[in-house]
Amino acid sequence: MQTGSIDRPPSQIAAAAEARQIDIGIDGMTCAACAARIERALAKLPGVTAANVNLATETARVSGDTGLSETAIADAIIRTGYGVRQQHAQAASSHAAPSADTIALDREIVLLIGGAILTLPLLLPMLAAVLPATMAEALTAPLWLQIGLATALQIGLGSLFYRGAWKALRSFGSNMDVLVALGTSAAYGLSLYLALPVLFGEAQHATHLHLYFESAAVILVLVRLGKWLERRAKKRALSALDALKALRPETARVRRHGQEADVPLALLRIGDIVIVRPADRLPADGKVVAGQSAVDQSLLTGESLPVDVAPGDRVIGGALNGNGLLEIEVTALGAQSMLDRIQQMIADAQGAKAPIQKLVDRISGRFVPAVLVVALVTLIGWLIAGAGIETAILNAVAVLVIACPCALGLATPTAIMVGTGTGAKAGILIRDAIALETAQHIDSVAFDKTGTLTDGKPQVTSLVTAGGTTEADALRLAAGLQRGSSHPLAEAVLHLASERDIVPAASTSAEALPGRGVAAAVDDTRYLLGNSRLMREHGLDVGSLSGGDGATRSYLAALDPQPRLLAALEFADGLRPTAKPAMADLQRLGLTSLLLTGDNAKAAQRIASDVKITNWRADLLPGDKIAAIEAEREAGRHIAMVGDGINDAPALAAADLGIAMANGTDAAVATAGIVLMRSDLRLVPAAIDLARATGRKIKQNLLWAFLFNALGVPLAAFGLLNPMIAGLAMALSSVFVVSNALSLRRWLATMKVRYAHDR
Known part of the structure; x- marks a missing residue:
């Protein structure tokens, strides 16, 4: 799922005394090139055998020997120019507190609204061509205001890209930030170069000038809008994990030494008795020791109907209790609990790299440098062709802006992220x-x-008697011989006796006969219950009661006053x-x-x-x-x-x-x-x-991403794409890829109709 992976040779992997795996969150990645550069840096660390960086989940998974430390990994990421965050600390935060992602999204939308308001005066002069001259002049902002607004936008909205570009260039790399920073700076710088002489001259308005402040501003607004939409969509794609994290209550009501008290989950111990009231969530995996209820496990198992539980039944932490009061003995906590294991499996799947991603890795790692070369060739080519410096720069800017590899880097991981999350539900x-x-x-x-x-639970499918024995007597004797046994066949006999309201006979001197059956006395008469081998050992011929369809059979025989067959019980697994x-x-x-x-x-x-x-x-x-x-x-x-x-x-x-x-x-x-x-x-x-549905989405996304760049870059290079349109197309490309992946969530509704109905 990652945008890339760098693996060490097998010989180095084999040399590691013991494997260790560390997951760490990364801040500041903007495209596939960022992930590739971080992977290269992590792969160079001593003891690292594999490094995978996931652009969609913004995490790194590093495998290595026992000497590998989280501090060394974090330092390497920071030296590359990115930030780190602690995954576990984030996961452990209060459910009530807004997440860092939510806060960041809220701040970003406020910044975007402010940027759009400041951009509007720069866009109004574009209407001048279709309006009367007096109205066009009225709509055109003073030149000093245009410069001020454009500068504020370039600093306010552009600072994110400048920081990212500087970090990339400082480590001799390149990424989306470099493309956006170069493109918008070129448009802004060209406009400033043309406007300053007029500003310091006599003219106060610049209706006769061809300035491109609006191009730089609109590109910044659109690109950041695209990143905001993309981040919001990725947050939705991770909803499966978020929903699971919300299942665990923060406290549990525990009975210790006869006293009940609410304690934090971290203080629970194996063997504790927890009291789960109606409509509460179960705090941990355990076994019901008292009470009856129905528990809703739909978010954990996908089972739509509540499951009835009674003493002796196993229950899963995170399930929602129904109307009954339950007392549960805790049997698993932390990483051993079902909820944690499910979360880990989903996280592993969303953090793993699909084989098809290897091709994308190689392309993404070389894409941005190639785009810079194409932009430079575009600039020089237009100058050689006799176009003015303005035309040459604008076409080069369009190439830089439209060629961002975001969609390419997100094509595979977002589809896998949504597919695995949908599957979990x-x-x-x-x-x-x-x-x-x-x-x-x-x-x-x-x-x-x-x-x-x-179902793995044998059932008595036939009971045939002999020698005048009634079915009720045969079942009473068989149940008496099996009383106290936990063997699946014994449970089947006892279950049938219970269904027919037959009380098992009181047996004594019970003796288990391994591989053959059981012997016991009832009312001073010795009885046998077992297979045909046991019967033959006592000179009994089971031919008259044997079957030929492969079912399992047990035979009931009396040994006193002489051996004789009484009945045959046939067992079969229920389909x-x-x-x-x-x-x-x-x-x-x-x-x-x-x-x-x-x-x-x-x-x-x-x-x-x-x-x-x-x-x-x-x-x-x-x-x-x-x-x-x-x-x-x-x-x-x-x-x-x-x-x-x-x-x-x-x-x-x-x-x-x-x-x-x-x-x-x-x-x-x-x-x-x-x-x-x-x-x-x-x-x-x-x-x-x-x-198969996820595979189709991956192919659709990759096809779109490749075609988008294959068509967009030449159009921009040949002057057929305005920089603002290029910025809009680039932003919408990433949004399209993530939205297309999110459409996989509709599969769940289809699955409930196609695979979950009774037929």
Whole structure:
């Protein structure tokens, strides 16, 4: 996303004993050339392995060894002529206080209004050509007033560009400030040169003079207006992070030693019990220990409906509590909390550099010096052609003004910034710009089965009895043997018994039989509940109760007075309700789907048939999944892998793009390029659709920026572009790029219709 990146050779990176990463805010950047110059300065620091500067977010990310210090980085930025700001201090400021950006925007608009008022008298003489002579003379300000207004504008509005130009030239660089400062100074200086002899002569008005004070003034007003609009638009583009920062309350009500008190969040500790009243936001991640309520997690997960919570349920800090009073045990704080992790992932994505940006980096770094050469050639060419000094200077000024590379530098980062922020609001966390760009080219998606296409919670789908045993008796005995067990199959049996209002039998002498099942006594009778292997060990033939469709089965048997089968329980993973719509959406996008699972072939075939996946592979170990993915890639496909478990992590890493379910294991989430914040498989096609939409915006922006300069510079050089029009076009170019990127926010409304409806 940056306007540039400078990386050290791999050998130097490998030499670093331990990597360290420092993020720092930068003040004073105006264009892509600024970012490129800062990167060059940072890359020269000892121990630095990579330096990335993001023009859109006005931040630098520097990676290096353990000896790298924030002070050294800040000093290097300051020596280059720019300011620094502390990111963390800014983020920690009170929500009630206006941000530095807001204050700066307010000051800028006041300055712009004042500048526009002072510019108006300089523009009025332009009407002289279409008005009677007497009226034209009345509209023309006295020459001394024109000089005074132009000088005030050149100092007031132009000082920003002069400072920036001086800093750039002092470090033997060039940027947008150099172009604007040279262009407006040339127009102002030429006018002053023509006006001073008249001012000190007898004439008090200058209707007969061709002065260009208004050109310099209008350029200054328009360029600063463009920068103000651009900065305001970038602030909107960062709204996803701003919204997340606003979720965390400043205090929490904590119960300690039987006493309740409001304490700052910084004083919270793991294990604290916090009291969350109705309509309050949860201060931290935790587990509900008392109370029931519904919590709104929409800004965190994109889930539109509130989620019911009760004792034992996990909750996320920043969620909005409903009408119930909750007592929550704090389980995660700071960087380990879900809110902080989401913020960090969004910040990482918005601070990363897309591969396509490398071309823009090289062009931007050489663009401003090339423009200076073109402006000089324009000046000399017009003089050689016999034009006057006025014409030559004005055409050179037009070249300088229109050629600002702002739009080029903002084309990619603003689109990525809006795309990742929009994705976060939808529950799609994109880890970095590389994942975003890779997702655009995906044409095949592989899915794990258990916990991904299925909900990972086995359910009893069939209960078959034998030997005169009733279903109620069989379920009472099975639940009694499983009572106290946390095994997923045991939970399924107990859940079914609860649904049917059957009280589990009182069992004694329970014995776990690893890999086979469980044994226990009920009313002095010994019972077994387990797999077919356990039954065979006791001489029981399960053939009459076995099935052939690949479902998991447990068998209930009595050992006294002799071994006999009583019942067979069949279990199956429930298919996620969003699995079928997700497959249909992927097909609509032109993607193919395949199933890679470690489960048996019959179970895999059943699920694949349910979701209409024709390409499936079963009985796969983690290494087998990697081999399957490599085979797809060798066939020329760009493949994404969707999974949630530890065994999926290698496949997620091996695929072109890893997509992890947020409720999955840390290993899966850590290796994925995209994380889905809720277990909704429709987010998979939505994520790829968003990536494609963002890619289109990047291409549109880059095409516009290149065409703008490719057409604008020659027009200006050949005298077909007035400097004021050039200034307006340059300002609007940057605004167009940022506004075009902001239009990505409309994708969210489309996504809610296309991917979030029930079908």
